[in-house]
Amino acid sequence: MKNLRGQEIFTLVYRLFLVFFFYQMARLLFWVFNKDLIKVEGLSEYFKLSYYGTAFDTTAILYVNAVFILLSIIPITINTKKSYQKFLFYWYFITNGITYSFNFGDIIYYRFSQARLTSAAIEVGKNENNLGRIFWNALLQHPFVFIWFVIIIFVWIFLYKKVKVQEEKPKQLVSYFISSIVILCITATLVVGGIRGDFKHSTRPINLVDANKHVSNPLQGNLVLNSVFSFFRTLNTNNFKLVHFVDEKFIDKEIQPYKLYNREVEPKPNVVIFIMESFGKEYSGAFNKQNNIKDFVSYTPFLDSLANQSLIFTNAFANGRQSIHGMSSVLAGIPSLTDAFTSSPYSNQKIQSIVSVCNDLGYDTSFYHGAPNGSMGFQGFGNILGFKHYFGKTEYNNDNDFDGIWAIWDEPFFQYFAKNLGKKQPFMSTLFSASSHDPFKVPEKYQNKFKSGPLQIHVPIQYTDYALKKFFETASKQPWYQNTIFVITADHTNQTYYPEYQKAMNRFAIPLLFFSPNPKYNLKGVDDRFAQQMDIYPTLVDLLGYNKKIRSWGRSLVSDQNENYMIVNSDSIQEQLIIGNYIYIFNGKDMTGIYDKTDLGLLKNLIKNNLNAEQKLGIEKTKAWYQDYMDRVINRKLR
Structure with missing residues (x-):
């Protein structure tokens, strides 16, 4: 009994190992044929990138082989019969052979698209009536790609047949079925984790942008990825037409779509951008004075006090629904529509943003987020935007301050942020907060410090507001503080209590604040014009005195131009x-x-x-x- 199940499991693992091995072979060939387009500094960097690619290979392989895995371990007594094993052989090579060929097609296609194969190719193909000629022409121009594919498939079949399941009937059926159910449960758990990319609660399933958290150049993300992953991950997510x-x-x-601002600014100011997790406008008193909401309660006393010394926009809106949408909207002025840009087939491209502008001006640029590195796709997208430094849970390096689910608690991470800034000036740095998030907890020592409200989020909002206060107390003592522009906004909204914020458009209502202790920037007052996250990028470009055209769908909120x-x-x-x-x-x-x-x-x-x-x-x-x-x-x- 033990030997029967053991040989089946061993054979399954061996067959899956072959898939992993040949995916790495495809990656190597992809690099060899395209190494002039994807620069890699030697074999050591290549092996590092291929190692990180294993996570994306795992997802792709499990997508394709989920049924094969089930058929290999399902508790039926004919598993070991030659006819059944022959059926598995054909299933294995038909499904893997077809999808594996995607990687070889990309060896050629990448030179034209500069991106891995995605579901967008289906839409492109719908508009072509000469696909047959294109296919055969590609084969004639690149015969070695096809030859390599054929050679690998033959070797793969040869190696597959080296390990066989010997025909054997289970002698103790009850024991056989019980052990099979246990194996099925364990395998299902491993498959789900493999498809997601890990078992962490704090990370969403890996996506295309996550490949970029491992690279020094965004183009290398295409080497970390594989074509099967990029295709399946973008299925049903492409309404881009x-x-x-x-x-x-x-x-x-x-x-x-292009803006130009003329302003002379010397010396160049530092820039600090706070993207506050779930900080809906509803929670802040300074942004609700004009609404006359009966019995309104504010849960952001520090933000309210800072607003009195700042330029605030009381009718501002988010351009997306999720955290990663907020990042693209605030930093690059790219909103998320029905399908999110950041999870689309087009996210991995060069993007002009406040990051690239600051890099162009010689700024030191950095991104801070206290969650495990890679959480929410921030590190990958940050690399696409061009941040020079990323600081996450790994760099913080003290799990005693970890909230146990999402990230380092905001208060200590904000202090880390304040003390780590300014080593090079001028600098532009973005912090994405984390604690005002489901399950809406605060550190144990603050359990009774903040007033409760009708919503669960009200207490953690106060905690993060307190962390923001402590940040400014520390930052105000730093030498870089006086010549710094601070921007505070939210990524998106969250729980609502007042009927005013249950309205469709107000589900996107967020605070937007610009502050500087330096009076020369004149960032004071209350502005009730409509504003949005996309306006932050051009506004900062204007304030920095970057006198070149920028691509922007937003507008400068401090310009006297009639935009x-x-x-x-x-x-x-x-x-x-x-x-x-x-x-x-x-x-x-x-x-x-x-x-x-x-x-x-x-x-x-x-x-x-x-x-x-x-x-x-x-x-x-x-x-x-x-x-x-x-x-x-x-x-x-x-x-």
Whole structure:
């Protein structure tokens, strides 16, 4: 009995090992054929990258072989029969052979696409009627790629047949089935963990951007990845399609995708950006004075006090729904629509951002997040943006301050942040907080320090606000403090209590604050104009005196230029834009709703009424913006 199950498990492990081995062979060939496009500093760096690629190989291999694994260990008494093993052989090589060929197709395709194969290729193929000719032409031009594929498949089959399952019937059926159920449960757990990328609660399943957390150059992320992973991970996530509604002249005039600000600034200020986890506008008193909400309670006393010395925007919105969306919106001015840019097939490209601008100006750039390195995809996307340094739980190096689920508690991590800044100046640094997150806990020593509220999040919001206060107490004593611009905003909203924040558009309402102890930047006052995360990047570009054109769908909030504005976000089903006096709801093809800008609950759809001139222009602007967004993302024009 033990030998029967043992030989089946051993043979299964051996067969999966072969898949891993040949995936690494495909990676090596991919690099050999494309090493002029993907620079690697010697074999040691290559082996490091291939090692990190194992996690992505695991996900791909388990996607393809999940059924094979089940069929190999399912408790049926014919498992070891020759006919059944022959069936497994064909299943194994048909499924693995087809998907494995993706890697070889990419050896050729990469030279044209500069990216790994994704599901976007399906959409491209739909528009082509000469795919057969393209395929055969590629084979004729690159015969060695096909030859290598054939050789590897033959070797793979040879090695597969070296280890066989000997035919044997189970003698004790009860014991056989019990042991089989235990093995199935263990295997299922391992498969789920392998597909996700790890077993940590604090990390989402690995995605394409995660490949970049291991590389020194974003292009090397394509070497860490494999084509099977990139294809399957982007299935059903690509609503990115080129559209044509207006001509380019209309886009240039009405959308103004490029901005130029002229401001002389010397010396260049340091920049510190706080992206606060779940810090919805609802929780802060300074941002709600105009709302006249009955019995309103603020849970951010320090942020409220800092707002009195700052330039604040009381009608600001997030451009996405998740943390990684906030990162792309705040730092690069790229919102997330129905499908998130950061998990799309197009995320791995060169992107102009406040990071690249600061790098261009000679700044020292860094990103801080107290979670395990790679959590939320921040490290990978940070490498794409070009941060010179990343500081996470690993660099903090003290698990005594770990909250046990997500990250280092905010208070000690904020102190680490304050004391670690300024070693080189000027600097631009971003901190993404972590503690104001489900399951909404605070350190044990603060259990009774903060007032409770009707929502679970109210106590951790106060804790993070307190951590922010302690940060500024420490930072104000540092030599770099006086010449620093601070930006504080949220990644997205969270739990809501007041009916005002249960309105559709207010589900994106966040605080936005600019502060500097240096009076020359004149960052004071209350501004009730519509603003958004995407405006942070051009505003900082303006304040830094970067007198070159930038690609931006946002606007500088401190410029005296009369810029058009569009507030953009998505409910994950349709896109939502505020333009002028109206809110426009767009599904990528048609306008489905028009609402007055004061109708944040989207209660009265005006689209059936006779449209006025402003509404008609707003529809054209919505379509023009969407067209420009798709064009720049798909055709890799985000630089």
